[in-house]
Amino acid sequence: MSGAVLQVEGLGKAFREYRMEWQRMLGWFGSQQKPKSESWVLRNIGFKVSAGESVGIVGQNGAGKSTLLKLVTGTLRPTEGSIRVAGRIAAILELGMGFNPDLTGRQNARYTAGLMGMSPDQIDAVIPAVEEFAEIGAYFDEPIRTYSSGMQMRVAFSVVTAVRPEILIVDEALSVGDAYFSHKSIARIRQFREEGTTLLFVSHDAGAIQSLCDRAILLDRGRLLMDGAPHGVMDYYNALIAERENATVEVHDLGAGAMQTISGTREAVVESISLFNGKGEPVEFVNVGDAVEMRIRAAIHGDIPRLVLGYMIKDHLGQAVFGTNTYHTRQMLEHLRDGQIVEYRIAFPMNFGPGSYSISTALCSSDTHLVNNYEWRDLALVFTVANQNRDFFVGNAWVPPRIEVLQR
């Protein structure tokens, strides 16, 4: 890792409105006028990104994610603060690249490459690769207006990433288009990352953030709320969404960069949670495929109309492996009284691959934690799955096969 390729300090962006536009114009010539209204979309943003690092930017709509990316890209100018960038930036902001509908994919690709500052020789050199990567066949020589949005996206992505940039900025764009191309583009991004490209990535997709990024930044109403490991930030972000409906959010530092987030009204709380093996002994290490039972004790503080317990088992990257709740299993409880205790016994076979897993729990009144969230607890339990006596395999899931080999 060399020094920072991107350094953002005290960054702020305000959109100003004036009663009369000529007041804005006077401002260009040094006579600063007082704007009618000033809305700060971003304020006091500061972070550093080193070469080869990939950073996910998360936040709700209107948190300022896209504005931040536009500022880093350079299409918007900061109102205050500074952005220092070392190296060439390639950016895919929103859908489309301002393609001309009447020109063919090839002509638009050449145009966009020129727009990015490539010389005719460079363009001639990259266009075959663009055509090959986009994989749209004969459509490449048809006018863009005959394209689907997914096909436009294919061409746009292929052109922008034709030459490996020092910094790649991707704004949600990957969610458009088909699964095949999305995998293909993520593979290209990963390859760039290995070759040293820094990635700035905005997405609502927790999975994409956790699998692509080694760091995440949480923006909320224009402020930088959290900057840390992706799963911690995503957990906090999820809690934040729930909190908008409900009560408080607590974050516990569990050491080693792990953050536990607990949120909710606390009308129902998980008092204890543990895992037991077939002999009824508590365990933290489980052999692949063994039967286990998870016991969760919930205490009720206050009269609540309905109680649903949900749990989610996540891998070490924070990606969901399995989750369900008692709404889906039709085991909701109704009219619970203050002081009651509910015990859940959840038996399942540990059909997971070796590795470390965590369980998040949610107590709420329906199948989503966004309404009446009593308690949401991340990292409620952490356990490790080890392969003690099964044939070697890789992956998250244990799907024991029966393989027949027929030699003729």
Next chain:
Amino acid sequence: MKLMLIAIWHYRHFILTSIRNDLRTRFARSRLGAIWGILQPLAQSAIYAIVMGRVLGSRLPNTTNKYAYVIYLLAGLAGWTLFAEMITRCQTIFVDNGSLLKKVVFPRICLPLIVSGSSLQNNLFLLATTLAIFIIVGNYPTWTWLWLPVLVIVTLTFGLALGLVLGVLNVFVRDVAQVMNVVMQLWFWLTPIVYPVNTLSGHFELVLRLNPMYAIASSYQQVFVWGHVPHLESLAVIFVASLLVLAAGMSLFRRASPDMVDVL
């Protein structure tokens, strides 16, 4: 300023490609494609020739060719069309390219240059057609026709200078383009293109003298109708004034640049 020139040099191929693309798009959209760029002013002059020539019986002094009025019209329109195209395209240039400006970082100064190149390209087609018509109706080339490139450069510079200022202002006050549509119509009729200048009575003289397009249009007419040398002095004044306005426009553009994407 120096940085701007370096950026323009670096993007020269892009600018040329864009000008070519402009032509391609015109062909792609309609069957006759770019020919409409020529047909429109020609149809316009045909209408004026019929209305003014037959109905109003306009006569041009000191001419022998019976098509003199048509030549007069076409000469004036050749200049006016270039100017009008520059103004109408420049004034909406940043608004029209808003989505591009929001997504891609590139020297924005390329845009007015692309419009200039593309308008010039269209004008060359029109000029070629106009000159061909002149020869067909018996108005043969004279040495004064060699002044044409000078006229084109002055007209283009004047249009670019004014258009750039309007283009920047229109980003912030969208009424500019609307008002200009009306102003351009009025301006057209205040410039002796359709009618000979001697039909105007005395108190219009001041208007004419303040109207740069009068000097430009009458230079085209001097060259093509009467085979005279154009009003070099007025042209020089207009050219220098245009360069000053252009410099002011560039400065305005540079200062407005940071705010531009905010309001697009």
